[in-house]
Amino acid sequence: MGAAILREGGLVAFPTETVYGLGANALNEEAVRAIFAAKGRPADNPLIVHIHDRSQLAEICDLPEGAERLMDAFWPGPLTLLMPRRPAIPPVVTAGLDTVAVRMPSHPVALSLLKACGLPIAAPSANRSGKPSPTQASHVLEDMEGRIPLILDGGPCEVGVESTVLDLCHGRPCVLRPGGVTREMLESVLGPVDIAGSVLRPLQEGEVARSPGMRYRHYAPEGQVWLVTGSEADTARAIRKLFTEAESQGRRACVMCFSEHMEALAGCRPHDIGSRLHPSETAQCLFDTLRRLDAEGMELVFSEVMPPEGVGLAVMNRLGRAAAFRTVSAAEVLAGQLPFAQSG
Numbered sequence: 001m002g003a004a005i006l007r008e009g010g011l012v013a014f015p016t017e018t019v020y021g022l023g024a025n026a027l028n029e030e031a032v033r034a035i036f037a038a039k040g041r042p043a044d045n046p047l048i049v050h051i052h053d054r055s056q057l058a059e060i061c062d063l064p065e066g067a068e069r070l071m072d073a074f075w076p077g078p079l080t081l082l083m084p085r086r087p088a089i090p091p092v093v094t095a096g097l098d099t100v101a102v103r104m105p106s107h108p109v110a111l112s113l114l115k116a117c118g119l120p121i122a123a124p125s126a127n128r129s130g131k132p133s134p135t136q137a138s139h140v141l142e143d144m145e146g147r148i149p150l151i152l153d154g155g156p157c158e159v160g161v162e163s164t165v166l167d168l169c170h171g172r173p174c175v176l177r178p179g180g181v182t183r184e185m186l187e188s189v190l191g192p193v194d195i196a197g198s199v200l201r202p203l204q205e206g207e208v209a210r211s212p213g214m215r216y217r218h219y220a221p222e223g224q225v226w227l228v229t230g231s232e233a234d235t236a237r238a239i240r241k242l243f244t245e246a247e248s249q250g251r252r253a254c255v256m257c258f259s260e261h262m263e264a265l266a267g268c269r270p271h272d273i274g275s276r277l278h279p280s281e282t283a284q285c286l287f288d289t290l291r292r293l294d295a296e297g298m299e300l301v302f303s304e305v306m307p308p309e310g311v312g313l314a315v316m317n318r319l320g321r322a323a324a325f326r327t328v329s330a331a332e333v334l335a336g337q338l339p340f341a342q343s344g
C-alpha cells in the first residue's frame with residue numbers, strides 16, 4: 001500500500017535506522033510540495049533523496065571524488081552525501097541549490113518500501129518543523145495525525161539521531177550535521193574531514209550556514225534547557241542545587257542524567273539518558289526524552305553533557321541546539337552562581 005501511495009504522488013511516513021522519514025516521489029514536484037506543507041517546513045530547507053540501489057544515482061547526481069569509497073564503506077546506513085544535482089531532480093527538492101543530498105537507509109522496512117515503489121524518495125524527518133525528529137511511530141502520529149494517509153510502524157529507531165550529512169562539493173569534505181557515521185569513521189576512508197563550525201555553537205551574526213537546516217530553531221523543547229559541565233562529582237551536586245533552587249522558586253524542573261547518576265539525583269525528577277560510557281544509548285533516547293519534557297510541562301531542565309567525540313558529537317550537537325547552547329559550569333554553580341533568572 002505504501003508503494004502505491006508514493007507512486008500516485010501521496011505521502012508516506014516510514015521508519016529508517018536513524019529517525020522516521022516523511023516520503024514522497026522526488027521526481028514529482030507537486031508531491032514534494034506536499035511534504036513542506038505537512039511539516040510546516042520553510043521552502044528554503046532542502047530534502048534528502050533516499051534510494052535503495054546505486055543504479056538510481058545516474059539520474060540524481062554526479063559522483064565527486066571519494067563518493068564511491070564512502071558508499072562502499074557506509075551504505076546502506078546513516079550517511080547522507082551532498083553531490084552535484086542532475087536535472088531530473090526538481091529544484092523544489094534541493095531548495096534551488098545545485099547540490100543534492102542522497103542517502104541509502106539500512107532499515108529493512110525503508111529498503112523494501114523504496115524497492116517496491118522503484119522511485120527516488122525525498123524524505124525529511126517526519127516531525128512538524130521545530131519539533132524533535134520522531135524516533136517512534138507514536139511520535140509521527142503526534143505530529144502528523146490527519147495530515148498524511150499512512151504511517152508504517154517499524155518500532156523504535158536504532159540510531160535515534162538523523163544521518164551524518166557530508167558535503168563533498170566544496171573543497172575538503174565537511175560534516176554539516178554529525179550523526180551515526182562518525183568523523184573518525186569517515187576519516188578512516190577519506191583522510192582529514194572538516195566539521196562545520198556551527199555544529200557546537202550558534203551561528204554568528206552575519207555567518208552564512210553551509211547547510212540551510214542549521215539556520216532554524218530545532219529540537220527545542222518549550223522549557224529552558226541548561227547544559228552543566230564539569231567533573232563527574234561536581235556535576236551531580238551542582239545539578240541537585242539547580243533543581244532545588246528552581247523548585248523553591250515554584251518552577252517545574254527536571255534533570256537529564258546518565259544511568260550511573262540516577263541514584264545520586266533521585267528526587268530531582270531524573271530522566272535516564274543512558275550510560276555515560278555509551279553515547280549511542282543517549283543518541284537512541286534523546287529525542288523521546290525531549291518530547292517527554294514538553295508533555296510533562298517542564299520549565300527548567302538541567303542536563304549532563306558528554307565529550308563531543310564519536311557519536312557523542314551528534315548527541316552534543318542536538319542537545320546543544322535543544323539548549324540554545326546555554327551552558328553553566330558546575331564549579332560556578334557550587335560557588336553560588338545561578339544561571340537562570342529569578343521568576344516573576
Ligand code: TXA
Binds near residue numbers: 019
Ligand atoms: O536520517 C536522516 O537524514 C533523516 C531520515 C528520514 O533519512 N532525514 C532527515 O532529513 O533528517 P531532514 O530534512 O530533517 O534533514 C536534512 C538536512 C537539513 O539540515 C538540510 O538543510 C540538509 O540536510 N540538506 C539537504 N540538502 C542539502 C543541500 N543540498 N545542501 C546543504 N544541506 C542540505
Ligand code: MG
Binds near residue numbers: 124125133
Ligand atoms: Mg528534520
